[in-house]
Amino acid sequence: MRPVMKAICLLALALPLAACTPEKAEALVAAVKAFEAKSNEALDAYEALFQDYGEIRNESQDVLFQQAYAAVAQRGAGSPSFSDAVQMVGTLKSTRQNTTIENEFREIRTAYMLLGSAYDSLPQGSALGARHVSCGRSAVAKLTLQLVNFASDVDQDPLYPTALRETFAEFKKVAAKGDQSLAQRQFDRFYTGVAGYEARHAEALRLTLAAVEQGRKLDGLLARYDDVTLSGLLGAIQYGFTFAGTLKGVDPATASSRLQATKAELDASPYWQRVEAVPLASIAECATTER
Amino acid sequence: MADIQDREYVRLAEAALDALFDQYAAAGPADKWQLKPAITKATEELLSARLALFKEGVLTTPADLDAIRQLKQDIDRAADIQTSILAAVKLAAMLGAFV
Numbered sequence: 001m002r003p004v005m006k007a008i009c010l011l012a013l014a015l016p017l018a019a020c021t022p023e024k025a026e027a028l029v030a031a032v033k034a035f036e037a038k039s040n041e042a043l044d045a046y047e048a049l050f051q052d053y054g055e056i057r058n059e060s061q062d063v064l065f066q067q068a069y070a071a072v073a074q075r076g077a078g079s080p081s082f083s084d085a086v087q088m089v090g091t092l093k094s095t096r097q098n099t100t101i102e103n104e105f106r107e108i109r110t111a112y113m114l115l116g117s118a119y120d121s122l123p124q125g126s127a128l129g130a131r132h133v134s135c136g137r138s139a140v141a142k143l144t145l146q147l148v149n150f151a152s153d154v155d156q157d158p159l160y161p162t163a164l165r166e167t168f169a170e171f172k173k174v175a176a177k178g179d180q181s182l183a184q185r186q187f188d189r190f191y192t193g194v195a196g197y198e199a200r201h202a203e204a205l206r207l208t209l210a211a212v213e214q215g216r217k218l219d220g221l222l223a224r225y226d227d228v229t230l231s232g233l234l235g236a237i238q239y240g241f242t243f244a245g246t247l248k249g250v251d252p253a254t255a256s257s258r259l260q261a262t263k264a265e266l267d268a269s270p271y272w273q274r275v276e277a278v279p280l281a282s283i284a285e286c287a288t289t290e291r
Numbered sequence: 292m293a294d295i296q297d298r299e300y301v302r303l304a305e306a307a308l309d310a311l312f313d314q315y316a317a318a319g320p321a322d323k324w325q326l327k328p329a330i331t332k333a334t335e336e337l338l339s340a341r342l343a344l345f346k347e348g349v350l351t352t353p354a355d356l357d358a359i360r361q362l363k364q365d366i367d368r369a370a371d372i373q374t375s376i377l378a379a380v381k382l383a384a385m386l387g388a389f390v
Contacts, residue, residue, distance in 0.1 A: 050338065050345075053341060054334065054338035068324055070320035070321035071325065080324060087331070088327060097335055104346065157344075165312050166312050166315075168312075169316040
């Protein structure tokens with residue numbers, strides 16, 4: 001059982017239904033952590049898609065030797081430089097590229113982590129301040145909308161792996177030469193690669209939809225925090241997990257249309273339009289000034 | 292969020308990269324050795340541009356779109372490997388300007 005689910009179950013068993021403020025605060029922390037966990041699952045999926053988008057296939061040692069040998073034979077010993085050779089043979093470039101992606105996603109995740117940590121100290125406090133609820137609500141809404149925008153970006157322009165572009169180019173070359181057997185093998189690789197990507201693409205959308213639903217629930221709870229009961233809070237968290245379960249097996253086209261419907265709904269809402277204008281930096285302020 | 296123009300820019304950049312992969316596939320071993328580093332660099336810059344688009348959008352202009360359309364035509368018409376290498380280097384530089 002995941003830690004967040006454990007926390008929710010323990011809370012449900014341990015806390016009386018007519019909860020006082022510290023217990024509600026505890027449940028709110030669990031709800032925020034559940035949103036953070038769901039968001040991270042979606043971000044992990046996008047990070048993996050970007051890794052493949054930026055990765056060029058490495059040629060084998062034999063092929064590289066043939067290329068280097070032909071380059072020297074054709075242009076003389078001065079032609080292939082040492083730096084070109086290590087770039088072709090070595091792996092430092094791709095390592096740097098992966099680090100770039102990791103750094104970008106680390107920066108994105110920081111906002112979700114800050115949101116979670118902003119609530120850590122709440123259960124020890126005697127009351128949940130109105131400013132804290134308001135600040136936290138803005139942060140949750142901003143991050144929820146950001147997830148919708150991330151998914152919309154990738155759904156509009158899918159991140160088909162670069163290796164697939166190379167495979168398709170090779171297929172065309174072989175087909176143009178009339179080698180049907182080799183062309184068939186290349187095309188099969190391309191076909192399988194496209195299907196594999198699209199399954200991962202759909203999974204990223206499903207994870208995003210689940211995180212967005214959790215975020216919208218949390219936003220709604222924070223909007224009327226004073227009136228929300230403890231069981232209402234726990235029910236909302238539980239609903240998030242049930243909702244994620246209903247998305248299993250949803251096909252890519254349905255996931256995409258559900259995402260578009262969610263985006264259209266948020267884009268048309270004056271509240272979410274205001275959220276779009278909230279700077280991301282305000283989340284860091286929320287975490288540092290409200291504790 | 293990225294606007295329509297930004298998306299068009301990235302699609303043109305991807306089409307330019309596809310054309311470079313076509314030329315790489317058709318090239319002989321010596322030309323492949325020469326062309327690959329420039330294609331790798333263009334791929335890296337395309338990745339960075341897509342990451343920027345994912346995070347907050349990039350700011351392209353109509354002139355940027357014209358320039359990348361022209362570059363795609365240059366790649367399609369490239370008569371020799373040196374022209375392709377130059378086009379790949381230009382593509383990397385264009386994409387690098389947006390991140």
